[in-house]
Amino acid sequence: MTDHPSALPSRFSGLSNKLIATIIGVILLVEVVVYFPSIAGYRDSWLQDRLRVGVVAARVLDSVPDVMSLPRNLTDRLLNAAGAYAIVYRREGQSQLIELTDPVTPDLVITADMRQRDLASQIGGAIEVMLAGPGRTLRIVGEGDLDESLVEILMPEGPLRRDMFDYSRNIVLVSLGIAAITAFVLYVLVSRLFIDPVLRLADNMLAFRKAPENAALILSPSERADEIGIVERELAAMESEIFALLRQRRHLADLGLAVAKINHDLRNMLTSAQLLSDQVATLDDPKVQRLAPRLVTTLDRAIAFAQSVMDYGREANAAPQLAPVALRPLVEDAAFDARVLNHPSISFEDTVSPELMVLADGAMMARVLLNLFKNAREALEAESAASPPNQITVSALAGDREVTLSVADNGPGLPARAREHLFVAFEGSVRSGGTGLGLAIARELVEAQGGRIFLGDSEIGTRFDIVLPRDPA
Ligand SMILES: Nc1ncnc2c1ncn2[C@@H]1O[C@H](COP(=O)(O)OP(=O)(O)OP(=O)(O)O)[C@@H](O)[C@H]1O
Ligand SMILES: [Mg+2]
Missing domain, CATH: 1.10.287 (Helix Hairpins)
Incomplete structure (x- = not known):
């Protein structure tokens, strides 16, 4: 527990806030995507409505033999009802025209062909109308209700644009409303289901970490199965x-x-x-x-x-000072300290290469080796019959990243009781006068240096293997 416990973010800078922002963002994005087909559809039905009025007017035109004979105020009323400057009706190569008493001469005519109504051209047409400036004239072309008949209506584009803008504004308002309501409902639901429990967990962790010896702070879990x-x-x-x-x-x-x-x-x-x-x-x-x-x-x-x-x-549990150290001198010094060098009845053999370097704490490794050598000497000295010459052998096997150092003797081998409590302080000793600390200390020190120590397989005697990281250089 080195670093300080983190503080809980305020409710609005934490998860909840991110959640609301994400929900609103996604909904608005969806609305933008949906907007284009919907404004295109709106324009299309607007034009369809006008065209329908045109078709009705065309039928009237069709039923009278001479359009010119119609009273002017009737045609004007018809055109005004359709919001049109003029209506043209074509059938079987003939065309008829009615227009306002004071004809308008349009300067910029845009054609909306209602015979071509695929989605792409509808969306394109809608965007074009919205982006265009005022003053344009619209020419709606569509089929009449009789075969091979064609109706054309000329009218100002302004009303269409105005209606489309009104429609867009409504869509924006509705979208914002939907986003707000959805975000609120989702926020309440997700808060209940996820955020509140997560906040409870975070609160509990912070509190428990400050006072882990207070049993009242242990979380009481809910019944949730998720x-x-x-x-x-x-x-x-x-x-x-x-x-x-x-x-x-x-x-x-x-x-x-x-x-x-x-x-x-x-x-x-x-x-x-x-x-x-x-x-x-x-x-x-x-x-x-x-x-x-x-x-x-x-x-x-x-x-x-x-x-x-x-x-x-x-025992001070100071952290090890890991540095590249040569193994062989360490082995020699420890053997001397453990009185196995120049021993009257034990021969000591060290086959470790003088160049072999490991990443370790020299002083700690010296203590580890000292304990292993002392154990081996004590075991060999206790053995009465010295028929095979007593021997302690140290060897090292260098891998790519690790070095395995083996300390072996040809003594009586590890007693069963020592095996059971190997490396456990005060428990492992079966020797009279032994404390049972040697191997426990050795393990503690080796592991502190990032290594491992274990009992190796051997036919006679005892072998301990120590794996240490190799010096990368
Ligand atoms: N090389 C060995 N050969 C035979 N038995 C061994 C060998 N090394 C350790 N042992 C056995 O393991 C036991 C535990 O060893 P450890 O070094 O932990 O304790 P100790 O030697 O009894 O006491 P201490 O080292 O604290 O003085 C020893 O008592 C001994 O019986
Ligand atoms: Mg010992």
Whole structure:
């Protein structure tokens, strides 16, 4: 827990806000896409309506033998009703025209051919009308109700444009209304279903992280079966585990402190006893002479035990300083410190190449090797029959990225009880006078450096393999 807990964003800068913006954006986008076909359809039906009036007028024209004989005010009324300047009716090669009493001479005539009504030309026509300036005249051409007849209507384009703009404005208003209502409804739904639970999770995480030892802050998950439900239950489980672990850790730390105190006093008492036993050993009594050495060794062991427990307790868990180090000198030094070099009954063989470099903390690796060599020496020394010459072999196998270092001996092999609790502090020792810390410390140190240590397969004796990252250079 190094970095600070993040703060919850305000309700309007968080998820909800993004959600509303997205919903409104998508709806408006859809509306824009839908707008073009719909304005085209509007223009088309507007033109159709005008054409229909034209067709009705054409029928009137058709029924009178001479159009010129019609009263002027009747034709004017007809044209005004259609909003037209003039109507032309063509059939069987003949054409008839009615126009206003004061004829209008149009300057810019645009033709809308109602016989061509595919969507693309409708949309194109609609856009063209909206973008055009005022003052144009529209010529609507379409079929009449009789075979092979054609009706043409001339009228100003202004009313069409005005109606189309009105229609567009209504569409914009309706779209905004729909977007607002949909966004609101979706927002309420999505908030209830997703955002509120997510906010609850976020709140809970922030609170729990600040006070993980407070069991009241452990999330009570809902019954939901979906992914949010899973997250809630997993988070609750995780928080319970963290809570339990923290409590356990505190208890262990308290216990450790007590043990350290007892151990410290015990060691002082043992040291006094050792002084006494040294004096007792000088007495001439043959019985005392026989028992005293055992008393002295026992006390020595007890003191060494107390000392190593104290050292383990004091262990500073400083982070390793990883750097390229040559393996061979490390091995040689550790072998010397563990008294396996120049040993009277053990031969030591180091086959590690002098050039081999690993990425490790030199001091930590020295302690790891020291523990392994000491274990091997102790095992070999304890073996009574030295029929095959006692030997400790160190070898290294370099891979592309990793180096495997093996420490092997031809001793009695690992006892079953040691195997069961391998690498567990205080549990692994079966040796009298052993603390059971050597392998546990070795594992802790190797893993801190990003490596692995494990028991290797060997037919005789014991072999430990350590895998370390290779120096990339
Ligand atoms: N090379 C080995 N051959 C045989 N047995 C071994 C070997 N290495 C370790 N062991 C066994 O594993 C046990 C655990 O070793 P570990 O180093 O953890 O504890 P220890 O040697 O008993 O005590 P400490 O190292 O703390 O003084 C030893 O007691 C020993 O029985
Ligand atoms: Mg040991």
